Amino acid sequence: MAQKRLSLREEIRQNKPFESPAQEAILALSRTTDLLQRRFAQLVEPHGVSLQQYNVLRILRGAGQQGTPTLEIADRMIQKTPGITRLLDKLEAKHLVRRKRCPEDRRQVLCWITEAGLRLLADLDKPMGDSGAQAMESLTTSELRVLIAGLERVRGGLG
Amino acid sequence: MAQKRLSLREEIRQNKPFESPAQEAILALSRTTDLLQRRFAQLVEPHGVSLQQYNVLRILRGAGQQGTPTLEIADRMIQKTPGITRLLDKLEAKHLVRRKRCPEDRRQVLCWITEAGLRLLADLDKPMGDSGAQAMESLTTSELRVLIAGLERVRGGLG
């Protein structure tokens, strides 16, 4: 009780003096993204892969038949990771990914998604799509477009 | 060369069929937040703390003199973490945080930021503020407000 009143008073004290809209926006971005990622992680993890591993599989499905070099996968990842090799190790151990050294440039290792990997993604396509749509249902399509465009400009300014 | 052409073709092929604005918005949120967090992590890590540890210190500075129970810190964290105890262990080892078992409720452990912790935060206040402002300078104040309000609605819909 004393606990709860205290906490409330503090909340007021702390939420008032936001340093700036910029700081508040950064906080809002961080909190929202954290919630979203936990939501999606909960969906994919019962299928035996982490969210990062799931993203690798989606990249490989999108890339098609000719094989994708390891570091190109890293480039395309949503969250950049230097641990791409080990991520692929895990996926290969689960037979969701296949790798082969590239004959033309033997420094490269080409990666493909397997049939099992494609099945896993197919199983998750609808749940993930639905969950994402539901998560964003508070915003209209035009609001989403504004959001997307704004974030793109922010990222542009960070390069 | 062949590499580069291929990658471009794929980018076109992959970026066109976004499943929906909702999916695109989620992707944009994830990418933008990842970039922002890397940016801030680079600022705080030279001072010997991780971004999560820095956030703990900020919570404790905001909380004032009466001490904050461990799990209330966890509640207030931007990224929720079950590893709050160990985060505090590290901060205490660096003498940035002080802990004491609460006499009224001996289950609780109250936490305070130390003078050294306050100095560390003071050193980082301007760099962090400037970096945040710069990161968001692509958006006007009213655009930031729209962004903040939109994200708040999204989070509301996720509870």
Added chain:
DNA sequence: CCATATTACTTGACTAATCATCTATTGTAA
């Protein structure tokens, strides 16, 4: 007032992420 439940952490085992360093291969310039 006593057994049970709940709260508030803590700990151990495990997994994942990060950094620096290393090897193999290819490109390049003297």
Added chain:
DNA sequence: TTACAATAGATGATTAGTCAAGTAATATGG
């Protein structure tokens, strides 16, 4: 053509994050 540099990725060590189970203290219902 032969050093030197750059690229692609692997590896080892360290650190951080996560999950499940455990402990101590307090609250609660009969």
